[in-house]
Every structure is written in structure tokens, then in C-alpha cells.
Amino acid sequence: MHVDIFTQIGIFLRHLLEPVWRIGVIIGTLLVVQTYVTSLPAIAQQTPEIKINEVLAHTDLPQRDSVEFYNPETEPADISGWFITDNRNEPRKYQIPAGSTIEADGFLVLDQDQTGMALSALGEEIYLFAADAAGNFTGYSHGFQFGASANGVSFGRYIISTGAEHFPVERALTLGAPNSGPQIGPVVIAGLAYGPTQADEYIEFINITDTDIALYDINAPANTWHVQGIGNYAFPSGVQISAKGRFFLSPLTPDEFRTRYNIAADVQVFGPYGGQLSDSGEKIELLIPDEPNSDGSVPYIVAETIEYEIGAPWPDGPQIMRQDLDAYGNDPANWISGILPELTKQIYLPVIQS
Numbered sequence: 001m002h003v004d005i006f007t008q009i010g011i012f013l014r015h016l017l018e019p020v021w022r023i024g025v026i027i028g029t030l031l032v033v034q035t036y037v038t039s040l041p042a043i044a045q046q047t048p049e050i051k052i053n054e055v056l057a058h059t060d061l062p063q064r065d066s067v068e069f070y071n072p073e074t075e076p077a078d079i080s081g082w083f084i085t086d087n088r089n090e091p092r093k094y095q096i097p098a099g100s101t102i103e104a105d106g107f108l109v110l111d112q113d114q115t116g117m118a119l120s121a122l123g124e125e126i127y128l129f130a131a132d133a134a135g136n137f138t139g140y141s142h143g144f145q146f147g148a149s150a151n152g153v154s155f156g157r158y159i160i161s162t163g164a165e166h167f168p169v170e171r172a173l174t175l176g177a178p179n180s181g182p183q184i185g186p187v188v189i190a191g192l193a194y195g196p197t198q199a200d201e202y203i204e205f206i207n208i209t210d211t212d213i214a215l216y217d218i219n220a221p222a223n224t225w226h227v228q229g230i231g232n233y234a235f236p237s238g239v240q241i242s243a244k245g246r247f248f249l250s251p252l253t254p255d256e257f258r259t260r261y262n263i264a265a266d267v268q269v270f271g272p273y274g275g276q277l278s279d280s281g282e283k284i285e286l287l288i289p290d291e292p293n294s295d296g297s298v299p300y301i302v303a304e305t306i307e308y309e310i311g312a313p314w315p316d317g318p319q320i321m322r323q324d325l326d327a328y329g330n331d332p333a334n335w336i337s338g339i340l341p342e343l344t345k346q347i348y349l350p351v352i353q354s
């Protein structure tokens with residue numbers, strides 16, 4: 001085999017330079033490793049990732065405002081000296097006392113008599129900050145903001161199909177025990193269309209219970225249910241939805257919407273709403289008025305939240321349908337593409353006679 005002179009020079013140079021190249025790689029790797037190691041706080045890897053798992057903020061005696069912590073680790077966690085606060089900008093409000101240990105996969109509950117920290121029934125925030133023995137923050141924190149709550153009803157940590165953490169209203173109070181899961185209903189969002197044009201938009205609601213539901217406070221009938229995310233739409237007073245009944249909210253007048261989608265005469269239609277369902281995703285909330293405060297203000301409690309997005313993991317729009325009405329709604333796994341089968345869309349808007 002003939003090997004020309006240039007190939008021989010190339011082989012010679014490679015043999016000469018290869019050790020240099022290898023040493024360069026080793027030095028480079030050592031520098032990267034050293035930079036990585038020195039940039040990690042010494043304690044960060046040992047901080048157990050304790051979660052604020054349930055919060056009860058609206059109580060009358062004998063109940064007390066309470067915070068439940070959960071230890072998801074496989075070892076017991078000592079959170080003595082950590083801090084909790086209802087104001088993230090003031091993290092050192094309450095220091096967890098010495099001897100506060102949570103078993104692996106276990107719970108710890110502290111109430112307002114222990115922390116001296118009452119939580120607002122109108123909503124606020126709760127955060128946990130990890131600290132070392134000297135009271136210095138280690139960098140780990142966990143917490144969330146919450147809205148108004150009904151008396152004796154808690155918010156709980158819930159992991160959806162994507163792995164994201166949500167904190168919906170709980171089905172039952174479970175302080176010191178695994179969470180019950182989200183409260184579903186009494187009225188859920190069953191379908192929505194955010195396009196292709198604004199005139200095509202709708203939100204479909206279903207009363208999933210076996211009883212009639214009033215979309216207002218029966219003790220204060222002027223206080224009606226609201227929908228947020230499309231402006232702030234207030235249902236008219238005096239509306240009743242029959243057991244298992246469905247109803248629609250649209251940006252058209254009820255008559256226009258009925259015609260456009262061939263809605264049966266016994267199905268209630270509401271609107272028009274002032275805003276729109278965004279074609280880039282947004283949060284839609286169904287709100288129920290609670291008992292008015294002594295100053296006359298009305299707390300609104302979130303009964304249902306759908307925070308749809310455009311594209312994966314949400315199904316293709318612009319019309320989407322909820323699959324399981326009794327399962328948590330704010331999870332893309334519970335939604336599929338398509339127009340509701342009960343709708344027969346008209347292609348053209350009717351000509352308005354003058």
C-alpha cells in the first residue's frame with residue numbers, strides 16, 4: 001500500500017499532538033467540575049423538599065386557621081428553625097419551633113394558635129422557607145397564593161398530568177392526612193370555543209349535581225355568579241339551572257347564539273360577554289358569591305378554573321371538550337379537540353331584518 005508523504009506527515013502530527021489534546025480535555029473537564037462544585041451551596045442538596053400541602057384560611061371556633069406540611073422524601077425531615085409567612089416579602093414571620101420533625105411521607109399541621117398567624121378568608125399567600133441552624137436561608141422555599149374560601153373549606157396541593165402543582169379547593173378537610181382531591185362542581189365548564197372568530201366563541205357549563213342550582217346567593221339574590229377571563233360577566237339574578245342541566249355563555253346575544261348553533265329551546269343561553277376568549281390561551285374562572293362581609297363587600301369563591309393553552313399539552317383548538325365532567329377540569333389530559341356534539345353550527349349568520 002502506498003502512503004503519500006502528506007498522509008505520513010498528517011499521521012506523524014496527529015501522534016505528536018494527541019497527548020496535548022487529551023491533557024487539554026482533562027484540564028477543561030476539571031475546571032468545569034470545579035466550577036460546578038464551588039457554585040453549589042454546601043447544604044442545598046440536603047434540604048428536604050417539604051411542601052405546603054393544605055391550607056385552611058376561613059374558620060370559626062373550634063376550627064383554627066391551619067397549615068399542613070408534607071414530607072415527600074424517604075427520610076424523616078427536621079424543619080426546626082424554618083420559617084413560614086403569609087407575606088413573601090417578609091419571610092421571617094414565624095419560625096418553626098425546635099423538635100419539629102416530619103416522618104418520611106408524613107404530615108405536620110400547625111394552627112394559628114401555634115403560629116400566631118391568622119390567614120385571610122378573602123385570600124392571600126403562604127410560603128415556607130428552609131433555614132439552617134443559624135437561621136440562614138438555604139435557598140429552598142415552597143408555597144402558593146390562594147383566593148377567597150368558604151368557611152371550613154381548604155385548598156390542597158394537587159399534581160396534574162403534566163407534573164404541575166395546582167392548589168384547588170379540596171373536596172374534604174384532611175389536615176394531617178393525604179389530601180382528598182379537588183372539589184368538582186356543582187357546576188363545571190364542559191366545553192369551550194375560543195375561535196376561529198369571536199362570533200364562534202362559547203363556554204358550555206353543566207350542573208353535574210342531581211339538584212337544581214341557583215346562580216345567585218339565595219340569601220342575597222342580587223349577588224350572582226360571575227365568570228372571569230372574558231371581562232367580568234355577571235349572570236342575571238333569578239337564574240336556576242335544573243339538575244344535570246347545561247347552559248351556554250357567548251359573546252353574541254342569546255338569540256343570535258341560539259340561531260348560530262341550533263340550541264334547543266329548553267337550554268338556557270346567556271350573554272353577551274364583554275371580553276373575549278383569547279386565541280393565545282387564558283384563565284377562565286367561575287366564581288360563586290359567598291355570604292357578604294359586614295362592610296357589604298362580597299367575597300367570590302372560585303368554583304372552577306380552566307387555564308387553557310394553545311398547543312401541547314392542550315388539544316388542538318379552537319373548540320375543545322372536557323372528557324370527564326366529574327374529574328378535575330384544569331388538566332389538559334381531561335380535554336379533547338372538537339365541537340360539542342349538541343351543537344350544530346350554522347355556517348352563516350342569519351340576515352338581520354330591519
Ligand SMILES: [Ca+2]
Pocket residue numbers: 057058059065118119120121
Ligand atoms: Ca382566617
Ligand SMILES: [Ca+2]
Pocket residue numbers: 053054068156173174175176177178179180
Ligand atoms: Ca391533607
Ligand SMILES: [Ca+2]
Pocket residue numbers: 194195197198201276277278279
Ligand atoms: Ca377568540
